[in-house]
Amino acid sequence: MKHTLLCVFISVLSMNTIMAQMPHDQIYMNKNIACGALMYGNSSWTNYWENTLKRDNPNIGKLSTESLSAMIAYGITKKINALVMVPYVKTQASQGNLMGQQGFQDVSLWLKAQVFNYKQLHGHATLGVSTPMNNYVTEFMPMSIGIGAKTFSARAILNYNLPSNLFISATGSYILRSRVDVDRDSFLNGERLNNTSSVPVPNAFDAMFRLGYLKKENQLEVFAEHFSCAGGDYIRRNSMPFLTNDMTMTAIGAYAKYQPKSLGISAKVSYVLDGQNAGQSTNVTVGLLYLFKVK
Secondary structure (H helix, E strand, O other): OHHHHHHOOEEEOOOOOOOOOOOOOOOOOOOOEEEEEEEEEEEEEOOEEEOOEEEOOOOOOOEEEEEEEEEEEEEOOOOEEEEEEEEEEEEEEOOOOOOOOEEEOEEEEEEEEEEEEEOOEEEEEEEEEEEEOOOOOOOOOOOOOOOOOOEEEEEEEEEEEOOOOEEEEEEEEEEEEOOEEOOOOOEEEOOEEEOOOEEOOOOEEEEEEEEEEEEOOEEEEEEEEEEEEOOOEOOOOOOOOOOOEOOEEEEEEEEEEEOOOOEEEEEEEEEEEEEEOOEOOEEEEEEEEEEEEEO
16 A cells, blocks of 8 residues: 555645545545545553552653554545554653653554435444554553554444534444464463463444534534443553453543645544543644545
């Protein structure tokens, strides 16, 4: 995909009605239209939930995760789009001796399709896969840049258009995750000792509710999102997290985008209200968008 995109002929397209998209929204590229995005993200937390106990950790202090992601959305048809994303991730702790990690994480591919229209109600479906781009360390959590599992996800999206360019949207997805090989001969899964290096990573699901405004070059929305693993164990007292943990998070946030012509900008902020085996993080993402036509 990378080499193909470098070789195609592109031309600038100045159309206000075409906007960038994400795997969870109702926006599509027209046929042979693409939108490239370069996004910078910063996520940080000082407090986290050890199982359900909220605490800090002087050996970590403030954990910061930075990412730089390249993403492209392409219109196969007006109702079927493909999206590809490649992130580079870096972690760092403000205290203690834990060494931060950095590197390319997982390449992800999604196919999104519009499946039905009924008056102001629209239904969409997204299928996605991801795989690690290199053999990064997975068990050195929370400093790891990823979990190292191959994934397959299926998402359903319902969108209802309200008067005055307002909309409400509800999405839900289920994520299948593969086992991960780690650099150890055994590990604890709950209270059970497993004498193998192959670790089962819990599957997961998430749900999101969005209320927003969408008109030509302007998009503004607020959202609430919940993520949870389908099973797993807990962080043991004063221990490090592990791939088998049942991570749960509930967050709220806002998203804005302005794209008058080919060039656009976007910003997203979210905050984790509650969780389990996860950090209470503040997340900020800003992006630069560019529309072009592929011949």
